[in-house]
Amino acid sequence: MAREPADSVRLYGLLAWTWIRAAAQYPLSMVLLALATGVVTGLDLAAIALMFARAPRIAGFTASEVLFLYGTSGLSFAIADIVLGTAERLGQHVRQGTLDAMLVRPVSPLIQVATEDFSPRRMGKLIPTVTVLAVVMPRLGVAWTAPRVLLVPVMVGAGVAIFAALWVLTAAVQFVVIDGHQATKAITYGGGFLTQYPLGIFGRDVVRGLTFVIPLAFVNWEPALYVLGRPDPIGLPAAFRFASPAVAAVLCAVAALAWRSGLRHYRSTGS
Amino acid sequence: MIELDNVSKSFVVRRRTGPLRRTRTTVPACESISFTVRAGEFVGYLGPNGAGKSTTIKMLTGILTPTSGSVVVAGLDPSRQRTTLARRIGVVFGQRTTLWWDLPLRDSLALVRHLYRVEAGAHRARLRTLVDLLDLGPFLDTPVRQLSLGQRMRGDLAAALLHDPELLVLDEPTIGLDVVTKATVRAFLERLNAERGTTILLTTHDLGDIERLCRRVMIIDRGRLAYDGDLDRLRAAAGAERMLVIELERPGPPVRLPGARFVRADGPRQWLVIGSGVNAASVVADVAARYAVADIALREPDIEDVVARLYRRGIPQAVAAAEKSVGLLGGFGGAAGGVPAPGRPRGREQPESGQGEDAGAEQRLQPVVEVTGRGEPAGEGERAPRRQEEIDAPADERQRGNQRDHRRSPSRHDDDADDEAGGRHERERPVEPGRVGDGVGQRVDGADRARRTPPRRIGQGGRQHDAEEKSEGVP
16 A cells, blocks of 8 residues: 555556456446346345345344345445455465566555456446435435434445455455465455344344454444434444444554555565 | 675475474575675576575565565665665566556556656657567557567566666566577667666576676575676686587597597597687587588587586685686686686585585585485486487587577476475475586486496586596696
């Protein structure tokens, strides 16, 4: 991560644009892939619909409320995935030695890995979540006070930061555990899946773990409790509802440290 | 431009020692390397596979952090200021591209301009020059993955130079290239160094690269800098000699020629050593004039042989041996009189070095024989046929060192990749003591010697070498 954030953004845009141009050589394939990505992402919706066909409420949450959780988590995850998803390929680059080539360029290897194969089809992941949020939010039946309205973009932003930090952390792990890419998927994709549901359906210890160990509860669960006006099933302090940005900041700092340390201990392959 | 002070790098390797047990061993890749490269120099950096060349390059470019010691490149600390340094140096890896695989070359080069923030006008002018010099025009719009190796290498060179770096680091840039492309690349590098004053550090296995380009050579072996000086003195110090292989029409008595020394015969085929001060062309002409020759080939001392000699004896002995043989050989190798003053004159520590110069060649070989014993038995089976094949190849092809190197390089490449994947032990490519320097396939180490004593052993240096000079006399 470069010292000047503006410069990083500029380089990210530049590299992403170059990849988009390369992908745009096959426009039909690009559009179809975007649609396919949208459909696959939307399959989770079908699972939720199935559950509500059996029961009117899940852990005390109505269908709209669950869909709100699905939408916020899904949006955060999709944005983080679009921006940093290919970071999970780091292990591959380490193994093939292509990371060396990235390291001799004046651009952070994280930006280079993340923009790799950047293509508009990644945007397909946004389609189902944005649609769901737009449909569900007016139907939640909550009083949309100013704090509630404000908290929605904040929780999505914090969620993006938390997922992004997780992507970077899992990439940093791959400096050490080169074949760790499958295991790290459990945390990133698994986290994205978990947070689509009210965490109240899981046991207390699971929720505690998701709060204090891997802070996925702060992606949407804690702030959503406030937005939906519900008490915390495991009785955590009210301040936790608003702690998402702070948690996200801490997690990002940890991820940055891990990345740097990983880079410093990078062994490289022979040549 | 480059300053390395006492730089070491070691890796921790986990080795499986049982079903569940793993032991961690620390493997040194570079040990106390110190050297300085001044601006404008063109330096060749050599060493056998796994010696630590790439590790050094990676520390210079900031890819790897040294375990200890200090590295300063262009006034910067590479591992801490990697991105800043990246703007000021160019790096080319012969075995992997730094271009974007799926983008056309033109786009890759345009992207480089933005990444390095090169001003548009300067970029256009430089690109035009590079396209011209490296003949990139015909494939500028081809995606990099579709380029041939030679095209890709030229593209890589262009990409590394678009920001006009002060220092160009090349890691085996001519590996696997054909003769023509190699010549283009070499001529280009020569010009770059001479005209723009770009400092160039080049690692290679190709003696041709070094001979054509480098005024200064550094040799690294087993992670230590074994030699730092110019190429001629290195050759003289190592006692490496050019070998003339003559195939006579029919078997005859040993060929006697001024400036060449008979080594051995095998049927109609004879091996002669040409002294380092002697013009090889005149010797070849002499042979052709005086004998009925069916075929003739001249073999340059391989850089590997030179390196392997240093590996075996360490530099101080090599220098001492060179001095002695110069004295005895008289007319041979006048140039060798100037004994090199190596910057860091130690090879690896040799346990027997305490025995001093009086130790016999036999004893000096001992530790190497041990190393060999751990690996394959001296690799005789593997390497001898290759040499034989070279001998059988048509003369004109043999005389072109380029082509030979080209043919051999892929296997080196593979060796390398395997080597580094494994630990240090696999890496220690056994150096066959007897083969060293003679280039013909004899072996001299203990057990084999008794069984198959060649008519004459050459190029072992040291006392045995000298003794033979005495007994057989010099033409």
